[in-house]
Amino acid sequence: MEHTGDGGTTLLVDGFHAAERLRQEDPEGFDVLTSMSVPHHYLEPGVHTTGVGPILELEPGAAKELKLIRYNMHDRAYLDTIPMEDVSRWYAALRGLTKHIRDPACEYWVQLKPGQILLTYNWRVLHGRSAFTGQRKVAGCYLPRDDVISRARILKVI
Numbered sequence: 356m357e358h359t360g361d362g363g364t365t366l367l368v369d370g371f372h373a374a375e376r377l378r379q380e381d382p383e384g385f386d387v388l389t390s391m392s393v394p395h396h397y398l399e400p401g402v403h404t405t406g407v408g409p410i411l412e413l414e415p416g417a418a419k420e421l422k423l424i425r426y427n428m429h430d431r432a433y434l435d436t437i438p439m440e441d442v443s444r445w446y447a448a449l450r451g452l453t454k455h456i457r458d459p460a461c462e463y464w465v466q467l468k469p470g471q472i473l474l475t476y477n478w479r480v481l482h483g484r485s486a487f488t489g490q491r492k493v494a495g496c497y498l499p500r501d502d503v504i505s506r507a508r509i510l511k512v513i
Contacts, residue, residue: 356467356468356469356470356471356491356492356493356494357469357490357491357492358469358487358489358490358491358492359489359490359491360487360488360489360490360491361487361488361489362485362486362487362488363466363467363484363485363486363487363491364464364465364466364484364485365464365465365466365467365473365482365483365484366462366463366464366482366483366484366485367462367463367464367465367475367480367481367482368456368461368462368463368480368481368482369461369479369480369481370424370426370456370479370480370481371421371424371479372455372461373424373452373455373456373458373461374388374411374421374424374452374455375421376455376461377448377451377452377455380451380455381448381451383448384447384448384451384452385411385448387441387444387445387447387448388409388410388411388445388448388449388452389409389410389411389412389413389419390409391409391436391437391441391445392407392408392409392436393407393408393409393410393425393431393432393434393436393437393445394406394407394431394432394433394434394435394436395407395408395425395427395430395431395432396430396432397430405432407436408425409425410424410425410426410449410452411423411424411425411452412424412425421479422478423478423479424478424479424481426452426456426481456481464485477497478500
């Protein structure tokens, strides 16, 4: 990380915590976001990914544990997978989740310094940054979840 200027504070939010708060407050809204799949995409030079899935994806099985959260508004495509009569329920559920995500009590802000490394579990942790001035350079990479879990098992960490 390199930065000459001010601002650029990193924001972290535990998406699973926000989702669990929604599950407690509005179980029907939680069910909507785990059962209605929506399209998403990411496009930049050299990368174009697409997929379809619920905003909140659960692990298989009766425990209904969260597996991942797909919340990025900028990666959401048009809603052609939800019947028109369900769209208002879906948006109401998304507003409920957004309320918890944007609750200042759920936010963790940290000012990264040059040379620092931040590792996040991208299927759980939502991240962003505040506005900044000057020049800023941040490098990122993604590791496949299965590879990380496999290595953790080999190392007997999990």
